[in-house]
Amino acid sequence: MKVLKYKKFVGLHIVCKRCNRQIELSQTQYKGCNHPLERQRYKAVIKINGVRRTKDLKSLVYDDAVKELLEFKELLINPIELNTNLKPNEEKFELFTDFMFMYSDWLENIGVPRHEQKIRSEKYIKETVGYINKFGSFLKKNGGDLSKLTIYQIDKFMLGKYYEYLEETYKSHATFNHNLRALKNFYNFLTIEKELVIPNVPKKMKLKYENPNPTSISxxxxxxxxxxxxxxxxxxxxxxxxxxxxxxxxxxxxxxxxxxxxxxxxxxxxxxxxxxxxxxxxxxxxxxxxxxxxxxxxxxxxxxxxxxxxxxxxxxxxxxxxxxxxxxxxxxxxxxxxxxxxxxxxxxxxxxxxxxxxxxxxxxxxxxxxxxxxxxxxxxxxxxxxxxxxxxxxxxxxxxxxxxxxxxxxxxxxxxxxxxxxxxxxxxx
Structure with a gap:
């Protein structure tokens, strides 16, 4: 399996966004991750004042990723001073994969104002990102080129097919609902947080009724x-x-x-x-x-x-x-x-x-x-x-x-x- 170029640098890691494992050293060490190169991302992991902060880096080139990491670290050390000198971000994002990485960062409260931050467990973030990755895998299997597919090209018919896929694949109502809730939350992020002008199709998708029917131990x-x-x-x-x-x-x-x-x-x-x-x-x-x-x-x-x-x-x-x-x-x-x-x-x-x-x-x-x-x-x-x-x-x-x-x-x-x-x-x- 090929991996992104890596030389040891404090705070820099390579993660597989499909299974959320760190893979810069050895896939065997990390339980056999064998997902393709396009699933990999450089990630910054910085400790500031005893608090662990992480960020998925945009660049897939090692030297550029190191620069991003250093900028992220400087931003954490001097948040107010650095923010006043930042130039407006003119880059326009459209790819589905870009928004998937943005969503992962948002879940970790990266770039989120303090009053809007929510504490989420590592397990919840990992599972939620996994569900969205699963949606991406479905799009790819059905002819979507994730290196070119924009968020605007994912229409209600694609989403409808994914809904059918979930119904056929998961007979457990709870598992079906976990997948669908993640998709709903992702689209809420796109339309509310990122203010994209796209129809929120998953909002119309109905969750399945779950009858808990609890049992106790004799x-x-x-x-x-x-x-x-x-x-x-x-x-x-x-x-x-x-x-x-x-x-x-x-x-x-x-x-x-x-x-x-x-x-x-x-x-x-x-x-x-x-x-x-x-x-x-x-x-x-x-x-x-x-x-x-x-x-x-x-x-x-x-x-x-x-x-x-x-x-x-x-x-x-x-x-x-x-x-x-x-x-x-x-x-x-x-x-x-x-x-x-x-x-x-x-x-x-x-x-x-x-x-x-x-x-x-x-x-x-x-x-x-x-x-x-x-x-x-x-x-x-x-x-x-x-x-x-x-x-x-x-x-x-x-x-x-x-x-x-x-x-x-x-x-x-x-x-x-x-x-x-x-x-x-x-x-x-």
Whole structure:
């Protein structure tokens, strides 16, 4: 596979915009990227005041890319002074690929005024750019020359064919909608942010109805899973032949903490001893967690109060906290899980997720649930036993809880168990 010319220069990388991998050194090292040369782009990665800033560079010539990188670095160091001397950009962009790269930069807040910036996760940006690349691949397969195809040549008939392609290719409504939402957002960027005078065709494209139909994990299955989380037989052999040890001293505690708090995985790995609240009698009252999903979407600029979740203390959670020696660590700024390990919280979350899947298979349980279902299970039980789920801060409204998290079958079983009757046989008259 051919790559762009590369000589080592601080902050300069080559990325494949098809799979978002850095490929300047070795494709093998980066999991076998084999996408063609036209998918490659020089990228600047600069750290200023501890903040990592990136930008896709326009030039495909090494020397020009280095100049662009240095200009970008100067702009970051002296944003106000440099901006006053900038000449108006007279270059007119029309190619689809140009706007695709602009969209990638915009998602990373490059060149976006502070008040318009949104914090997006690296995963979201990578997936979104991937969806737009997929649209580009479709155009190419259907006769479009991406080196010449302008954004104005993509008409409603091309977009209609792509809609048909998505329908035929993705039977899952969720996957279909992910692809279509990315296309809709891309066109919103073109028409609103770039102010292109083109019809916003995807605006008329209908998303498919998604029926969440949440399922919860049975008590028996969860207890069976916990019973096999041991150091014995903990090696997983991947398809590549690589071996992974899925056991850590904190694996079982981490999975139980997910189950007993009902928090999302990244939120669980962020819980600390200082989040534990005790009452006036010195007894456990609750744990105060943070709704990180809400914070990213609605409080990225920290102008609102942090959205807290008040986690009730079940008997199981109390026993777990006692095992974690919470009394000796009350008020201490230490993580409940793996605090003594030099491990990033995101890496820890991924590790727990992989371990859950491995041990679920070790327990010979079905593949129809993942670690995410622990949250659905918790909220279903909380709803059935208290009806106060949204009041504790788990979700903003009851409708979100009922639609996305409550296992309807579990509700029916509980109604039967409680002796639901249609007629009150003791009623008079």
């Amino acid at each position: 008590d028996q299955d969860f207890l069976k899973l916990l019973s096999v989380i041991t150091e014995k037989d903990s090696i997983e052999i991947l398809k590549s032949g690589a071996k992974k040890n899925r056991y850590r001293p904190y694996t079982k505690d981490g999975i139980e903490l997910c189950a007993y708090t009902g928090m999302r995985l990244e939120e669980v790995t962020s819980l600390k001893y200082s989040d534990i609240v005790i009452d006036t009698d010195g007894e456990l009252e609750c744990i105060i967690g943070t709704d990180l999903k809400f914070e990213r979407a609605h409080n990225w600029d920290k102008t609102k109060a942090t959205k807290s979740v008040y986690i009730p203390i079940s008997n199981e959670l109390k026993e777990l906290l006692e095992r974690l020696d919470y009394k000796s660590n009350l008020g201490v700024n230490k993580y409940l899980i793996a605090d003594d390990m030099n491990i990033d919280r995101k890496t820890l979350a991924k590790q727990l997720s992989h371990s859950f899947t491995f041990y679920r298979r070790q327990a010979k349980l079905g593949d129809d649930f993942s670690i995410k279902h622990l949250r659905k299970t918790f909220l279903t039980k909380l709803h059935l036993q208290t009806g106060l789920t949204e009041s504790m801060g788990y979700q903003k409204t009851a409708s979100v809880v009922l639609k996305n998290y409550i296992d309807k079958k579990a509700v029916v079983k509980e109604a039967n168990k409680r002796g639901f009757r249609y007629f009150n046989t003791n009623a008079n008259g």
